[in-house]
Amino acid sequence: MEKKLGFIGTGNMAGAIMGGIISQGIFKPEEIIGADQSEAGRKKVKETYGICVTEDNKKVVEEAEIVILSVKPQFYPDVIVEIKDLVKEDQLLITIAPGKTLEWLKEQFGRDLKIVRTMPNTPAMVGEGMTAACPNAQVTKEDLDCALSILSAFGKVEVVPERLMDVVVSVSGSSPAYVFMLIEAMADAAVADGMPRAQAYQFAAQAVYGSAKMVLETGKHPAELKDMVCSPAGTTIEAVRVLEEKGFRSAVIEAMKACTEISGKL
Structure with a gap:
């Protein structure tokens, strides 16, 4: 060039x-x-x-x-x-x-x-x-x-x-911060259950990385990929139930809407 x-x-x-x-x-x-x-x-x-x-x-x-x-x-x-x-x-x-x-x-x-x-x-x-x-x-x-x-x-x-x-700001520009918080929270929980901190970060980060790669490379809807992990009466669906009870999706949506709104005012 x-x-x-x-x-x-x-x-x-x-x-x-x-x-x-x-x-x-x-x-x-x-x-x-x-x-x-x-x-x-x-x-x-x-x-x-x-x-x-x-x-x-x-x-x-x-x-x-x-x-x-x-x-x-x-x-x-x-x-x-x-x-x-x-x-x-x-x-x-x-x-x-x-x-x-x-x-x-x-x-x-x-x-x-x-x-x-x-x-x-x-x-x-x-x-x-x-x-x-x-x-x-x-x-x-x-x-x-x-x-x-x-x-x-x-x-x-x-x-x-x-x-x-402004939507791009919330869905990709600022969103690494949300993902880092998720990884940190996952690692904290693993540490609370006995896993060494460095190992907990490795497991949590690789799980997020691999999951994102599945969305990008399989072309499957995220909900379909989620359902593939959720066995009947199993561990994953119970974790999903608690996340829904605590307003996980709503918290993400409201955070992103707030981010988009602030971006438009800068």
Whole structure:
């Protein structure tokens, strides 16, 4: 890919993206430049990935054909004010901030630019991310294909309409936290019943990993897979009964609805 890729912000998500695209050979380290106000942050990505680093956001925009805005959402307004006059119409911008709509981005930049709004998640750090992408009208098919090749380097990616982006935040962007809580709770119960902690985490995490893989690879409905585990008068159906009694599904649904609502207000 004969382009240079730039990052404004080199935190965990940016690092996950860098790792994926370098390992997949989409960009070479010397074709990537990252800006960060933190000297420690710059040092970390330079040592880990071998990319070029700078503390100057403007330098990234001046050197890179594709720019990923990977700072936290609250820093977007200040960063955009700093770089907006330098962004060229043929540059491709990729955003990863929840709540920052294409219309809001257009207003901040003050003109139409090529923007792909995305929402990745932290499993990108182990190459198993799930990312939603939404291009604006200025993005060509070639631009979108380029963006999707970058985003697919650290997991799966799907193009979605912008009206679903807040839902994406709750179902994949934030949901690793729910899953981590589930794994922790499962391990705690196993420890309470006598299993060593490290072993409990291994059993719980592998059970979640394997179950997710079954959903993705068998094509069966989750309810059908659940029924396959639930023998009549057995242990699993009793556990399911207690989960239903305690409002397990309702708690998940209400948590996700709250997450979606907050995302829309960011």
